[in-house]
Amino acid sequence: MNAKLNTKQPECWSIDPQARGLRVVLSLTHSLLLPFEHFIYSELESGDDEEVFKLTFATHEVILKGGHLHRLEAAVQRLELGTVAALPDRFERIAADTQPFIREIAILKRTGNDEDARA
Numbered sequence: 001m002n003a004k005l006n007t008k009q010p011e012c013w014s015i016d017p018q019a020r021g022l023r024v025v026l027s028l029t030h031s032l033l034l035p036f037e038h039f040i041y042s043e044l045e046s047g048d049d050e051e052v053f054k055l056t057f058a059t060h061e062v063i064l065k066g067g068h069l070h071r072l073e074a075a076v077q078r079l080e081l082g083t084v085a086a087l088p089d090r091f092e093r094i095a096a097d098t099q100p101f102i103r104e105i106a107i108l109k110r111t112g113n114d115e116d117a118r119a
C-alpha cells in the first residue's frame with residue numbers, strides 16, 4: 001500500500017480577491033466574519049522578536065501577533081485578505097523565512113464611546 005505524505009505547510013492566512021470581509025478563525029468551533037465595509041484602518045508595528053498587526057473595524061479590533069505580517073498588510077490594502085488563524089508555535093519552524101506566521105489572535109470589541117473591552 002502506497003501512502004502519500006502530507007507535505008503541505010500549514011497556513012494561517014489566505015487571500016481571496018473576491019472577499020467581502022475578513023474571516024477570523026479563533027478555534028475549530030468559533031470564528032468571526034468582519035465585513036470590509038466596516039474596516040477603518042490597520043497598523044503594523046515591527047519589534048525585534050515579533051510583529052503586531054492591528055486591524056480596526058467599526059465594531060471590533062483584531063490584533064495579530066507573529067512574523068512577516070507585512071504580506072497580510074499588503075493583502076488588506078487590496079481588500080483581499082480572506083482568512084486569518086493562529087497556529088501553534090511548533091509550526092513556526094517549518095514556515096519559510098518569508099512566509100507570514102500568526103502566533104496569536106486577540107479580538108477587542110469596540111464600545112459606543114470608542115473604548116475597547118475584551119470580547
